[in-house]
Amino acid sequence: MVHRDRTLDESAVRSQGGRVDLVVVAEMVAPGSRVLDVGSGDGDLLDLLATTRGCDARGIELSREGVNAGVARGLAIVQGDADVDLAHYPDDSFDYVILSQTLQATRRPRWVLEQMLRIGRHAVVSFPNFGHWRSRIDLLIDGRMPVTDNMPYAWYETPNIHFCTIRDFVALVETVDARMERAVALDSSGHRVRVNMPWWVWNLLGEQAVFLLSRK
Amino acid sequence: MQIEAGRLTADDVKARREADEPHSPVVRFGLDKPLRLDAGVDLRGLQIAYQTYGEPNADRTNAILVCHALTGDQHVANVNPVTGKPGWWETLVGPGKPVDTERFFVICANVLGGCMGTTGPSSTNPATGHPYGLEMPVVTIRDMVNAQAMLLDHLGIERLFCVAGGSMGGMQVLQWAASYPERVFCALPIATAARHSAQNIAFHEVGRQAVMADPDWCGGAYLAQGLAPHRGLAVARMAAHITYMSDQGLHRKFGRRLQDRVLPTFGFDADFQVESYLRHQGESFVQRFDANSYLYVTRAMDYFDLAADYDGVLANAFRASKTRFCVASFTSDWLFTSADSRAIVHALNASGASVSYAEIESDKGHDAFLLEEPVLFDIARGFLDSAARALGLPPARPR
Incomplete structure (x- = not known):
């Protein structure tokens, strides 16, 4: 199902079953900026950024189907592999580099994150939280790899080869010496987890997380 | 043919x-x-x-x-x-x-x-x-x-x-x-x-040599002689045409099928459909294209290196x-x-x-x-x- 919501109204998007995480990402991007979306799918986020934020938004997407659909929609998307092609982008060529629900599918998450912070002044990363309580129960009680709406694949066919938890990601941010500017966790109903909660609560209740990072 | x-x-x-x-x-x-x-x-x-x-x-x-x-x-x-x-x-x-x-x-x-x-x-x-x-x-x-x-x-x-x-x-x-x-x-x-890659320059050179090896090319002055190097240009086109297709595409289109016969002739006629196809491509091309133009335009491509x-x-x-x-x-x-x-x-x-x-x-x-x-x-x-x-x-x- 393709959501083509062109609104930043979270509750409206939520009630229509749309992707709240895309709205959260788009809100973190300053209007009118130059944006590179790494793993842009068929271009829903690019469209949202262009129409609601007036961004010069471009994408990289691995799947031919995604690229074809996006380019046919008039979006600037390049067929390519983020694990390789990010190296070809010059320093500081974008204001924001976005990795939306793609981090866990990259072969080299750390390298990708470092490249993002080299290419853009800011990086926005959203990912499914493997530390969510339901994932933990799947593992702890059932002894099975979790399968959820956000992580719909069985272990043997998942493209997601590098799952992490919110706390794992926070540790990676420290490792690559980036500054964390904002963080949002969304619970399973798409509502934001309260900001003044400690990390371990976010890690338990957040089904997805969105981080805005910048270079130190 | x-x-x-x-x-x-x-x-x-x-x-x-x-x-x-x-x-x-x-x-x-x-x-x-x-x-x-x-x-x-x-x-x-x-x-x-x-x-x-x-x-x-x-x-x-x-x-x-x-x-x-x-x-x-x-x-x-x-x-x-x-x-x-x-x-x-x-x-x-x-x-x-x-x-x-x-x-x-x-x-x-x-x-x-x-x-x-x-x-x-x-x-x-x-x-x-x-x-x-x-x-x-x-x-x-x-x-x-x-x-x-x-x-x-x-x-x-x-x-x-x-x-x-x-x-x-x-x-x-x-x-x-x-x-x-x-x-x-x-x-x-x-x-x-x-x-233009070295391989592509090489293919072009084969085509040009085929044209220039045809005695009817007359050192490029064939028009003045009322001649045209059809055989050389056709070979150039046949060779080039292979490069325009893919192995899978050729196989899908022709396979090893024979042309209007059930057994090979044990000769050098166009037994295979793919041969017949290429000969047809060569033959029709020479009716519409000038051999010297082929030399000049392929040369222009060879020289292309934008960087x-x-x-x-x-x-x-x-x-x-x-x-x-x-x-x-x-x-x-x-x-x-x-x-x-x-x-x-x-x-x-x-x-x-x-x-x-x-x-x-x-x-x-x-x-x-x-x-x-x-x-x-x-x-x-x-x-x-x-x-x-x-x-x-x-x-x-x-x-």
Whole structure:
């Protein structure tokens, strides 16, 4: 199902079953900026950024189907592999580099994150939280790899080869010496987890997380 | 079947007449308006044959220049006056097509060095009154583009909405974007490369040697002898045609099937369908194309290396370019590979230009860009529509 919501109204998007995480990402991007979306799918986020934020938004997407659909929609998307092609982008060529629900599918998450912070002044990363309580129960009680709406694949066919938890990601941010500017966790109903909660609560209740990072 | 040697046929005469008196519109530049060539000489008495479709809008901002490939011509979307066949890109160009002639003013010119009415080796040299032959200076892709720019000046088109082309046409698109960035709003280079590879130069050399090995070539002066090197040119075309297809495509189309027989003849007749097909390709090609033009135009492709003009850095060719690019390649194209297109895309990324790139799945090899490829059409339409919106051109008429 393709959501083509062109609104930043979270509750409206939520009630229509749309992707709240895309709205959260788009809100973190300053209007009118130059944006590179790494793993842009068929271009829903690019469209949202262009129409609601007036961004010069471009994408990289691995799947031919995604690229074809996006380019046919008039979006600037390049067929390519983020694990390789990010190296070809010059320093500081974008204001924001976005990795939306793609981090866990990259072969080299750390390298990708470092490249993002080299290419853009800011990086926005959203990912499914493997530390969510339901994932933990799947593992702890059932002894099975979790399968959820956000992580719909069985272990043997998942493209997601590098799952992490919110706390794992926070540790990676420290490792690559980036500054964390904002963080949002969304619970399973798409509502934001309260900001003044400690990390371990976010890690338990957040089904997805969105981080805005910048270079130190 | 054996390709006939020797005298010029009626078809030859008809085709050669196109060189000076084409069926399409033609602009003749006076001797006082020479084209300065990369070879360092002035080409005087330049003429350019071209075709247009649709109408320019009031501001003359809706022009699309289509650039043709090695053996193409200006007849993009009309019946070809020499072959009687449909235009070579009627799949993409026409009313309601992605390059919509109801919306855009489409221009295509025969390339410099060609044989369909733009000055080339079979054209009459104004200085001698005889066909140029090898007296024609060697031309480059940039010379072709500079000639097209003279045509646009003549037509009063200051700025193109788009330049589009595949293969050698794509080389011209890239050269346009590099030489005249302010004249190109968007660019659609398909199945092309920013430089001709060693392998491709090698294939071209085989073709040229086949032409020159034909005794009817007469050191390039065959027209004066009333001859044409049909056998050599046909072999060149046969060899080249293999490079335009893919192994899978050839297998799907012909396999090892025999031609009109159940057993091999144990001779050297065209036993296999693929042989018969290639001979047919060679035979029909020589009826419409001039052998010396084949030498000149393949040479122009060989010399193409866009980065070389920009300190060896391709990105420098597109520095500060505001042109929007859409690059496309085909998975089974081994002549102009996806890697070639990716090199263009990487350079455009490095220069900060707006670029889309699609690698389209197809087993039709390099020829795919000329064939029915719906994904290419969707991409071209989406790209042109969004660029037209950005430029403020009115939307397509609803269908």
